[in-house]
Each structure stands twice: as C-alpha cells, then as structure tokens.
Amino acid sequence: MSDDRQVMLRETFSVTGGDFSHAGEVSTTIKSMLKQIGFPAPVIRRVAIATYEAEMNVVVYADRAVVTFEATPSIIRVILEDQGRGIADLDLAMQEGYSTATDEIREMGFGAGMGLPNIRKNSDDLEIDSEVGVGTTVRITVFTQA
Amino acid sequence: MAHDEYYHAHEVNTEMCDGRMKCMRVCPTSAIRVRGGTASIIGELCVDCGECIRACPHRAVVPLSDRLDEVRHAYKCSVAIPSPVLYSQFPSDVTPRQVLEGLKQMGFDHVFDVGAACDWATLATSVFLREHKGPWPIISSYCPAVVRFIQVKYPDLTEHVLPMEVPREITAREAKRRLAGDLDIAETDIEAVYITACPAKVVSIRQPAEKERSWLDRAVAISEVYGPLRSITSKMEDVPVTHLFDEASYGPGWSRLGGMAGLLKTDRWIAVSGMSDVTKILDDIENSKLRDMEFVEANACLGGCIGGSLTVENIYVARSRAIRLEQRFHQNIARHERRVERLHREGFFAMENPVRPRPLSPLDSDIAKAIAKVKRRDAIYESLPKIDCGACGSPDCLTFAEDVVKGEVKLSQCVVRSAH
Numbered sequence: 001m002s003d004d005r006q007v008m009l010r011e012t013f014s015v016t017g018g019d020f021s022h023a024g025e026v027s028t029t030i031k032s033m034l035k036q037i038g039f040p041a042p043v044i045r046r047v048a049i050a051t052y053e054a055e056m057n058v059v060v061y062a063d064r065a066v067v068t069f070e071a072t073p074s075i076i077r078v079i080l081e082d083q084g085r086g087i088a089d090l091d092l093a094m095q096e097g098y099s100t101a102t103d104e105i106r107e108m109g110f111g112a113g114m115g116l117p118n119i120r121k122n123s124d125d126l127e128i129d130s131e132v133g134v135g136t137t138v139r140i141t142v143f144t145q146a
Numbered sequence: 147m148a149h150d151e152y153y154h155a156h157e158v159n160t161e162m163c164d165g166r167m168k169c170m171r172v173c174p175t176s177a178i179r180v181r182g183g184t185a186s187i188i189g190e191l192c193v194d195c196g197e198c199i200r201a202c203p204h205r206a207v208v209p210l211s212d213r214l215d216e217v218r219h220a221y222k223c224s225v226a227i228p229s230p231v232l233y234s235q236f237p238s239d240v241t242p243r244q245v246l247e248g249l250k251q252m253g254f255d256h257v258f259d260v261g262a263a264c265d266w267a268t269l270a271t272s273v274f275l276r277e278h279k280g281p282w283p284i285i286s287s288y289c290p291a292v293v294r295f296i297q298v299k300y301p302d303l304t305e306h307v308l309p310m311e312v313p314r315e316i317t318a319r320e321a322k323r324r325l326a327g328d329l330d331i332a333e334t335d336i337e338a339v340y341i342t343a344c345p346a347k348v349v350s351i352r353q354p355a356e357k358e359r360s361w362l363d364r365a366v367a368i369s370e371v372y373g374p375l376r377s378i379t380s381k382m383e384d385v386p387v388t389h390l391f392d393e394a395s396y397g398p399g400w401s402r403l404g405g406m407a408g409l410l411k412t413d414r415w416i417a418v419s420g421m422s423d424v425t426k427i428l429d430d431i432e433n434s435k436l437r438d439m440e441f442v443e444a445n446a447c448l449g450g451c452i453g454g455s456l457t458v459e460n461i462y463v464a465r466s467r468a469i470r471l472e473q474r475f476h477q478n479i480a481r482h483e484r485r486v487e488r489l490h491r492e493g494f495f496a497m498e499n500p501v502r503p504r505p506l507s508p509l510d511s512d513i514a515k516a517i518a519k520v521k522r523r524d525a526i527y528e529s530l531p532k533i534d535c536g537a538c539g540s541p542d543c544l545t546f547a548e549d550v551v552k553g554e555v556k557l558s559q560c561v562v563r564s565a566h
Contacts, residue, residue, distance in 0.1 A: 009517045011524070028429045036548075037516040038508025041302040045432070052433035073513040118434075144513075 009033070013067040015058045017084060023059040027052040030069050030078065037071065043144050047076050050122040050140045053115045054080050060101065061085060062135065078140040086132040094120065153353040154192050155210050155345035156199055158185045162206035169198035169207055170541045174421035175299065179549070180539040190506060193294040194346040195421050195446040196455040209345040209456060211367040214252075214374075221337035221363075223329065225321050226254035227314060228341035230261060230401040231451045232368055233471055234464040240379045242475065248378040252371065254339070258321045263313035264400045265409075265479040269486040270495045271310060272411040275440050283414075283431065283439035284308050286407075288400060290350035291446035292424060293501055297355060300428050301503030309497045313400065314340055314347070316495065318361035340365045343401075343454030344447060357498035367456035402468045403450035407443040415441040420448040509551065523547045531562040 011033070013026045031048040051067075058065040062084030070077045087093050096117045120126050125141035158169075165183035177191035178198060185206070187198070198207045217224055226249040233242045246257045275284060287293055287308045296303050311319075318338040326333045340347060342365040351360040400406045404417035416439055418427045424444050430436050447453035452464040459467075489495065509523075510516040526547040533543070538559045540546035549555045558564055 007514050007517045007521070009521050009524075024430065024433055024435065027433050031429075031432065033520055035299075035506070036509050037520055038511070038513060041503065041505070045302045048432055049434045052435065071517060073517065 007072065009037075009069075009071045011069045013069070015055055015065045015067055015080070015082075017059060017061070017063040017065075017082075020059060023056060024052055026055050026067050033069075034071065034076070039071075039076070039144055043076070043142060046122040047078065047140075047142050050119045050142070051078050053118045053122075054078070054138050054140060057115050057136075057138075058082050058084075074144055076142045076144060080138045080140075081135065082137070083135040086134055086136055087128070087130040088132050090128060090130060152189050152192070153349055154187065154189060155194055155348035155352075156187075156196070156207055157210060158187060159206045159208050160184050162204050163202075164204060164206075166203060167536050167539075168201040168203060170536060170539075172197045172201045173541065174425060175295070176541045176545045178541065179554075180536075181555075191298065193291050193298055193446075194349045195291040195295070196344050196346060197421060197446075199345065199455045209348070209367065211342060211345060211348050211370065211456060212339075212364040214366055214370055217253075217337065217339055217364060217366065222331050222335040223255045223325060224253070224337045224339060225256045225258060225318075225325065226250075226339050226341060227258050227260060227317050227321065227362065229314070229343045229347075229368065229451060229454075230259075230264065230468075231343040231454060231457060231464070232341055232371075234401060234452055234468040235368060235372060235457060235459045236376070236379065236467075238467055238470060242471065244379045244382050245375060247382065248375045249341070249371070251378050252374055256321070256325060258317050260313045260317045263316045263320075264406070266482065266486050266489070267310060267313050267316065267495055268406055268409045269479060269483055270490040271308065271406075271441070273487050273490050274308070274310065275410065275412055281306055282437050283442045285431070285442045285444055287356075287497065287501070288312050288406070288443070289346065289445045289447075289451075290355065291344070291346040291421075292444045293355050294346075294349075294504075295421070295424065295446070296428065297501060297504035298506060299425075300432055301505040303428060303431060304501045304503050306431065307501045309500055310495045311497050315361050322361060337364065338362045341368055341371055342366065343368050343451045343457050345456065346446065356501050368454075369456050369458050372458045401451045402465050403445060404443065405450065405468070405472075407441055410441055412440045414439050415443065417443040417445075417450075419445040419450055419453070421446055509548070519551050523551045526550055526557065529563065530560060533562065535562060537561050 015026055027048055030051055031044055034044045034047060058080060062082035065080050065082035068079040092098050094116050119140060123140045124143045127139040130136040163184050165180050167180050169185055170178040170180055174195060174197060175191045175193055177188045178185055199209055233245055236245060246259060249257045278284060285306045287310060293307060296307060322333040322336050322338060325336055338361060340362045342348060348365040351362045351365050354360045403419045407415040407417045418424055427442060449461045449465060452468060453461045508516050509519040527544055530543040530547060538546050540549050550557050
C-alpha cells in the first residue's frame with residue numbers, strides 16, 4: 001500500500017498563444033482524467049476552473065506554453081510555463097478587474113481582469129514567477145482532501 | 147458494476163444486429179461495444195439520447211415505447227398528452243385542434259395539450275432567473291437525455307439544472323387532478339399517455355431523475371399514432387377541443403431549438419442541440435467559461451425535439467411547419483404573468499427533488515490504484531495505432547486501452563497493432 005501512495009500521474013501538454021479555437025482543451029482533458037481517477041467533484045471543479053483560466057491567459061497573452069499535470073492521491077498540481085511578454089506588476093495583475101487586454105480581446109469576452117484572482121480562488125497554493133519579455137510560470141496546487 | 151440498475155428505452159435485437167458498428171461510433175458516452183459480432187449497450191453509461199437508434203442501418207436498435215393496444219388496461223379513463231412535435235408532423239392544412247380531436251377518435255377519453263403549460267413554465271422560468279443568485283448559467287430540465295448526460299458525465303453541474311417541473315409532467319398532474327374532480331374518480335384510475343418524439347421521455351416516465359414517480363403512465367411513439375391519425379384528420383372539419391387552461395393558446399415553443407429560450411425575458415441565453423455540441427457547451431460551463439450566460443436550452447436531438455428518433459417527418463420540413471404554426475396560433479401570454487408568478491411562489495412549477503449526480507464508477511475505488519490504472523491505460527494507448535478504427539469492438543483507441551485495463555478485452559484484440 002505504501003508504494004501505491006507514492007504513485008504519481010504526470011502528463012504534459014502544449015498550448016499555443018492566439019489559438020482560440022482549441023482553447024480549453026487541456027483543461028477538459030485534465031478534467032476527464034480526474035473524473036476517471038475518482039477525485040471528489042468539487043476538487044475536480046476547482047482544478048478545471050483554475051486550469052482553464054491559466055490556459056486562457058496563455059492563449060490571450062503568451063506565445064506558447066508547456067503544461068505539466070501531476071496527480072497523486074493527495075495533491076493535484078498544474079504547472080504552466082509560458083514564453084511571452086511576462087507580467088510587469090504582479091500585485092496589480094492579481095487585483096480583480098485589472099487587465100491589460102486589448103479592446104479586441106475584451107470583445108471576445110476575455111480580459112475582464114478576473115483570470116488570476118479566479119485561479120487564486122480555486123487553488124490551495126499559487127506561485128507565479130514572471131520575467132518581462134521572457135515569460136511566466138504559474139504553479140497551481142489543489143489538495144484533494146479538505 | 148450495476149448495469150441493470152438503470153432502465154433504458156431501447157435494446158439491441160441480437161438477431162438483426164450484424165455488428166456494423168455504426169451505433170458504436172455515434173454514441174456520445176462510448177456506451178456501446180461490439181463483441182463477437184454483436185453490439186451491446188453498457189447500461190451505466192447510456193443516457194438514452196437515441197443516436198444509436200438513428201444510426202443503425204438494420205433497425206437493430208429497437209426503441210421500447212409502449213404500443214397503442216397496451217393503453218387502457220387497468221384504468222377507468224385514458225388521457226392523451228401529445229408532444230407539441232406531433233402537430234408539426236402533419237401538412238399545414240391539418241390544425242392542432244384536428245390532431246387533438248383525432249386522438250379522441252382513436253379512443254382516448256380526453257386530450258390535453260401541453261402548450262399552455264409550456265407558456266406558463268416559460269414565464270415562471272423568467273421569474274426564477276430574475277431571482278436566482280447563481281451558479282450560472284441555468285440549464286433547461288426539458289430534455290431527459292441531457293439531464294441524464296449531466297448526471298453521468300458532468301455530476302457537478304447538476305446544480306445548474308433548472309429545478310422546475312417540465313410542461314408534460316405539469317400537464318399530466320393537472321389533467322389528473324381536474325378529471326378526478328370532474329368525474330369523481332381517483333387520480334390512480336386515470337391513465338396519462340404521452341405521445342412522444344423520443345425514447346428518452348419513455349425513460350423519464352419509467353425512471354424519473356428527480357422524483358419517485360412520473361405523473362405520466364405511458365409513452366406511445368409519434369410514429370405509432372401517426373398512421374391512424376393521418377387518415378382520421380384527412381376527413382375532418384375543424385373542431386373545438388378541451389384544453390388544460392381556459393386561455394390556452396397553441397404552445398409550440400419547446401419543440402424546436404431555441405423556441406423556449408427565445409421567449410425568456412433575458413437576452414443572455416443560448417440554445418444548443420446534438421450531443422456533440424451539447425458536450426462542448428457542458429465542457430465550457432464546467433470550465434466556468436459561460437458564467438455570463440443566464441440560460442442554456444440544451445437538446446440531445448439535432449434541431450430540438452422535432453429531431454427525435456420516434457418522429458416521422460424530415461426535421462427541416464417539421465421545423466418550417468412549427469414556425470408557421472407559431473405564427474398562426476401562438477398568443478401573447480404576458481397577461482398571465484401575475485398569476486404565473488403567484489403559482490410559482492406556491493410551488494406549482496417546482497421539481498419534487500433536485501436532480502442528483504449519478505457519476506460513473508472510477509477506474510478503481512482506491513485513488514492510488516485508479517491513478518496507477520490511468521497510467522497503465524495511457525501507456526497502452528501510446529502503443530496503439532490511434533486511428534480509432536473500431537475493429538477491436540471498442541469505439542476508439544483510448545476506450546480500448548481502458549477496456550484492456552479493466553480486463554474486459556485482451557491487448558491482442560487490436561488487429562492493427564498485432565499486424566506490426
């Protein structure tokens with residue numbers, strides 16, 4: 001049994017900036033794996049929303065990203081490492097309603113400034129490292145037991 | 147796995163099935179396998195959308211609706227409640243009233259139209275949406291296949307399902323109450339028969355998702371009554387008919403896609419049909435992408451209920467007729483608003499119990515073992531040709547890998563892999 005507890009599922013995916021037609025697919029794939037594993041529905045929902053928002057941030061703001069998904073019986077982690085413009089002022093970006101989105105993006109229904117706050121709300125731990133002109137790494141952690 | 151726990155309104159006729167896998171390829175929940183040359187349906191996964199019935203070239207997937215000659219056995223009185231789809235199946239010189247009268251001539255003691263209940267429920271839904279505090283959007287409870295799909299595949303979205311009774315159930319309930327009073331008989335002496343466009347309604351009657359018992363007792367297919375009705379109505383003058391409510395108008399709306407949502411007092415609605423598009427929309431709702439929407443009308447059948455597998459008319463012809471019927475017979479219902487709002491507060495439209503999740507069994511009840519199985523499945527999947535040919539009898543390579551992990555088939559069943 002103790003060996004089983006160490007078991008970890010790891011998958012990687014790629015997301016392309018500007019590719020709105022496939023946006024959300026990584027989140028959907030991760031969600032369906034979590035359902036098959038049998039995690040509680042509220043846990044799955046939080047991971048799905050946080051992953052979706054982070055994936056959309058890549059599509060809207062970055063050039064490309066590698067998404068690493070890890071699941072153990074106790075922890076689910078989603079890491080998005082993107083190459084792109086980065087975030088200049090992280091504290092400002094974490095505020096609800098703050099956005100640097102263009103009018104065009106806003107017309108598509110994005111850029112309401114709720115992305116990062118929503119990720120924080122739906123994760124138990126959130127780490128963001130960003131370098132302007134290089135890219136951003138977002139590490140989302142959700143604990144599977146309350 | 148409790149495969150027999152759920153009632154389904156169709157079965158595979160094993161003698162007629164010659165294993166051509168068309169049903170397996172269209173099933174939105176991957177519930178069909180073809181083993182030993184014959185299709186079988188996994189009960190836990192099936193949501194009764196009816197795609198397999200439509201897809202089978204041999205009509206080997208047989209819908210199990212009730213037959214007309216089974217009506218009226220142990221009852222004192224029979225009531226026909228036709229789906230509004232029925233009216234759109236006839237040429238435009240046949241009016242809804244003639245169709246209803248025709249059902250009486252076929253032997254039903256009473257006929258009740260669901261149109262009024264549709265209109266009233268639409269008004270009540272607007273009241274509900276105005277007062278609802280989230281989560282958004284609300285998903286219509288009208289299509290039983292969509293409700294089951296949500297229970298099975300999107301269990302955490304069950305709280306988005308409109309907690310309101312559907313018009314066919316409201317009509318059956320009120321018809322029974324009224325007739326029991328008028329005729330001085332018990333409600334249980336009255337048999338309410340729904341004339342249905344799809345087998346999912348049969349299931350919702352025999353095994354409702356949200357209550358112990360349906361107010362309807364049987365469901366007879368539109369295709370079953372169409373022949374006799376066609377010949378009766380062709381010889382008929384227009385005639386008045388009993389309605390449920392005195393002010394009844396023709397209530398077309400809910401038979402075609404967008405018909406119901408378009409009458410709501412909000413602009414923030416979408417209407418979606420066909421299981422593959424319903425799947426995309428539910429994924430979006432689960433990702434909270436559609437939280438700015440207030441209402442989602444979702445129908446399993448393409449085009450709405452007029453696309454049901456138990457109809458007889460081409461859906462584009464039926465759609466055109468339904469639109470013309472609306473233009474001709476539909477009345478403005480706004481004047482009933484205050485009465486409907488009062489009834490809504492009194493619980494007239496309330497669903498008995500909320501729709502509860504019915505999640506699929508995970509790969510293993512132990513999470514660590516389930517993770518190990520997903521890893522094994524993914525490793526097997528990587529070794530497969532990924533062309534989803536279906537020759538193994540599973541619908542696609544990923545499902546095949548899962549079936550191998552579950553011990554249901556051997557990896558050697560993959561003929562493409564074995565050939566290399």
